[in-house]
Amino acid sequence: MMTDNIIWLDFNDAPEQRDELVSDTDVLRVGVLDRLEAVLHYLFPQGRIRGGKFYVGDVDGNAGKSLVVELDGPRRGLWKDFSTDEGGDVIDLWARSQGRSARHDFPRLAAEIRQWLGIVSHSHSHSQSVVRQPARTNAVDELGPYTAKWDYLTPDGQLIACVYRYDPPSGKEYRPWDVRARMWRAPDPRPLYNLPAVSKAKQVILVEGEKCADALIAAGIVATTAMNGAKAPIDKTDWLPLAGKSVVIWPDRDAPGWDYAENAARACVAAGCASVVILVPPTTKPEKWDAADAVAEGFDCATMIAQGERRVVKAAAPSLPTFTLGALLDDDSPLPPDLISPRVLTPGGMLVFGGAPKVGKSDFLLSWLAHMAAGATFLDMRPPRPLRVFYLQAEVQYHYLRERVKDVRLPSHRLLEARDNFVATSQLHMVLDDAGLAQIIPAIANAFRGLPPDIIAIDPIRNLFDGGDAGGENDNGAMLFFLSQRVERIRQEVNPDAGVVLAHHTKKLGKKQFEEDPFQALAGAGSLRGYYSSGMVLYRPDESRSTRQLIFELRNGPGIPLKHVDKIHGEWREVDSSERLVMQEYGQRLDAERRRKCDVILQILFDEAANGRCYTANQFAEAFEGKAGLGGERTIRDRLSALATQGYIKYFRNASDYGLPPARTKFGYLCVEGMVLRSVIGEPDPNTGELPTREVAVLPTHFKCLQSGAALPVENPEVWVYQDDINDSQEPA
Template identity: 75%
Template sequence: MRTPSLASAPSGPASPSQIAPGNLVWLDFNDAPDQHALPEQDTEALRRGLLDRLEAALEYLFPAGKIRGRQFFIGDVQGTPGKSLVVTLDGEHRGLWKDFATDEGGDAIDLWAAARGLSAKRDFPQLAEEIGRWLGQPEQPRSKPDRKRTEPHLDDLGPWTAKWDYRDADGQLIACVYRFDPPAGKEYRPWDVRARLWRAPNPRPLYNLPAVTRAREVVLVEGEKAADALVREGIVATTAMNGARAPVDKTDWSPLAAKDVLIWPDRDPPGWDYAENAARACVQAGCASVAILVPPADKPEKWDAADAVTEGFDVKAFIAQGERRIIKAPTPRLSTFSLGQLLDDDSPLPEDLIAPRVLTPGGLLVFGGAPKVGKSDFLLSWLAHMAAGSDFLGLRPSRPLRVFYLQAEVQYHYLRERVKAVRLPASRLNQARENLVATPHLKMVLDDEGVQRVIPAIEAAWPKAGADIIAIDPIRNLFDGGDAGGENDNAAMLFFLSQRVERLRDAVNPDAGIILVHHTRKLGKRQFEEDPFQALAGAGSLRGYYSTGMLLFRPDESRTTRQLIFELRNGPALPSMHVDKVGDEWLEVQASERLVMQDYGERLDAERRRKRDVILELLFDEAAEGRVYTANQFAEAFEGKA
């Protein structure tokens, strides 16, 4: 319908002569918007439709937006990237939005209007038509319904051939990955369950999260098929969505925090690249340990965990013992045992390295003595006998032991002079020749560099077997306490023992016994009688660390006889013995022989006998008179009369 309208018509009735063709403006109302308001139920239907497909609508309106948790973020209604405008995605406030930069806000219809530059009130008919058209479009083209497959798939790729569900730690479905096999080759497509869009969630979850959350050790593989293959073998496995093509920075690795992660890559360059990138992400996520398995060299290209299971490969043994590259070493865990475990364990005890319980596997013995008491000479003879498999002063080796003698006191020529003076049984000498390896006078500190120098020297001595005993003589010359201080500082001593000595042992043989030679300080007679091991110089932490203590003590400086004293933590106490070097051979001497100032001691013994006789005579006389005393009364009454 076309209706003429007067342009600038004067007031009052117009005469025919005033209505000229040039004064007419024709308006066409056939294309005007419907001026009737939508019924209330239609408006509510639009709102419900938008809320049902809210994530898809936001993706349509604001491609640069991001979903974080339960909110959608965008910079403004124009779609600028940013975080000022926030849309709530969950709960009773779903669809409500607010732009914190402009203080604007409203519901889902208001947001659509603002994004289109329209007014939800003035332009509502146009707005309703646009939203209605969009709501009437399918989310994705669909093929004919499949009764067994109700999930969406893509027409151009054909029906999906495999599907993997990604669930959160509570088992709620959050995403699916579909495999398609079109003529051009296999394709994978992720489906975001919450957004109802063909895309990966942001951030991307790991696979098999319910099991991963409960596990301590997790195997990370490349692809869901490989993960499922290991799961069927009873192994907790996971993968990043998209396998080797997974964007590491868009994957949520946090569920692996505090876990031991072993990465099993496919045997190809992309697989190794994936493993290295994932390993770095795992370290940043706070994993307890991270390592990458090295696929066997005899396996074909692209060989993976699924192939291993199919061919009957021992995957559990490979995971436990296979070659690996350590990215982050695990922190040693604290071992604990219940009373029941200890009572029920009837396995045989490990054989002593040196019996009886003087040096046990993994034990540490501290051998102390004053300067010039003969520690090094005694130790060299002792070690030579252990290397020969021969008893020494009642100390018995379990077999000929491999002994590495790290000494920093005696130069080469004088060391060989001492060695030639050691008396060994002729039948044992050949074994000792190879089993005892010593260093000349070292001029080094057992710091990081020093440990790295010693390790290859021990490994070169026994390439296959490793050392049974590592002797360090003396502590003082090789001591490194890091930044903590000297050997008198407890923290420095613990640092030396744990970060230097233990590291050295762990590198060559964790079951090796350690012998540390240390000097003693002077103690008063009474202190020494109460506890001779107080004489060990330096920090008290040394004594708390060792499993066996040995002291070589000279009671009388005018005599050559020494006393050998033991303190055992792993066995019953051993009696002390008196030893001396007689004709280049250390021998046990009679323990009953008086060692200190014999003449003076004999005079003291005679005086004690005389006093005893006087006291007995006094007691006899007083008893004859009928007088009775307690010990204190007798001492007070007859003090000084003996």
């Protein structure tokens, strides 16, 4: 409204800014989810798609499998990093990949996503709505609504052009839109498709048309195409983004497709590609069969790209990675974390575990691997987290394998992780030749619901050995063939970063010879020692004693001192190498006395509860000081602490449920397995004088953590898992 040259502005119809922001966020989220696979390959070129999920190492884009993005169903776009236990939606993932916060940096983040998607912001569209001309001309409008659209972007994600597909009655047609010129035409020069991912890839698959490129991209393969496919004018296309890359051209199975491949191959060579090959489509496929058809029918595209018939247009020059002293000195990037520290097994490393027959290799290996699967320390060897372990064993039948597994002593609070993280085979009757690998590789790849294994263990080498035509396991040439062509093939097919553990026997050597170089006792030692990154040998120096030596050899870290180990009460432990062996009889008497005192404590707690009395640790130590041969108050407290650490004593904090006063301690009242609390519930019987009582089973609510010493809630109060029988190092004499 305007009167007397005064302009009155009515803001009542102005859009509510918060609603506009929410709407804009929804538009961005829908746009990103619609092109989720392309977005993920743009953000994380080293990621892979497997089984409806996208895998990458972390939010920084490192190679690996810890971060998983859902691609299917209602959870599409949700992600979780299992190494850090972080997660969120795809907008948050985009922000984290750029080192930003989706909450605090949203305006900048939204602008970046809009630019990548080719979406004009609301404020920009409002301000130019008066002067903007219709995007389409009459000629294009006559084709009807477009049925498909592909965006061409610069390597940094800026929109260059869009290609629209129309399907009028006269047949399919394509129309390019030059974003910068804002005209219905192809840009000059014409860009390649999917440049953000192409710019970061070493190998690129060149196909015929955007539909084929999108099909391969969705399968986790970096693909591109020239605008207009087989009809693309080669001389008007910018091929320079492919310079220095290995290009594999996948033509449609027809004459125009092969002509396109030949012309594109010459252009790629002229652009300076490192190598150029043209795949030959299988002759069994129908006319016009292409990459999109291959993906739709579940064809093994990766194998065809890697091993399929091809015509080499330009071979790759052999490249040898070299590093100057300056580059090595200036590289301060962190070392990859150990799979098993300290440097016992590193990512992509190989550990050979040897020992003579009947020394206990398989029993030791089973216990060690189960602890790694549980994320628990074993003889000072520590995993960074619960590891996924595939145990390929060829000695023990199923029933005896499960018997051994039930004897492994794992911390109760770690058992849940180990149940799924440890996968084993029963006794195998095969060798690792081509036929054996065809069975083994899929079994390992599918063992952990699509996640890759961290450790692949083979026990023993002898039963699965295939040295080709070179000979047996004692032959260095045959051993090298087995390691490079069999074991490495398993690792490369399943997870190149997995650690490999090989159980192997040692030859008979004299004691002096063994002490001088124990690893020379490994059969095929020449090839093994030149190939592995670490070694362990289990050796019994005295056949009359059960104590064994555990000897280490590390290629990538400082030496680990020899350990003396023994299996005591079902658990492998490190023992004193001198005093306990020399004074074995005296030590046995001490063990018996310690065991007696611990049994006395457990029995007292049980009997006292039957008489209606429960104790905290301090109350028990004060009440029974100098009684039953238990020693002083401090000694009793130390024994109670050791028994709690071992799982023989737990705690209950719900004192009121049993009619007890609150315990003035962070742990609570002491509790043992099967304990029953008897309490008086009324007046004496007038006839007999007997007091009426009630018996209630006492169940623990907390236990003492073996690692931290903290009081943690029990998972199942009905189940008692003893972590330690009698640990000499924790108990007082």
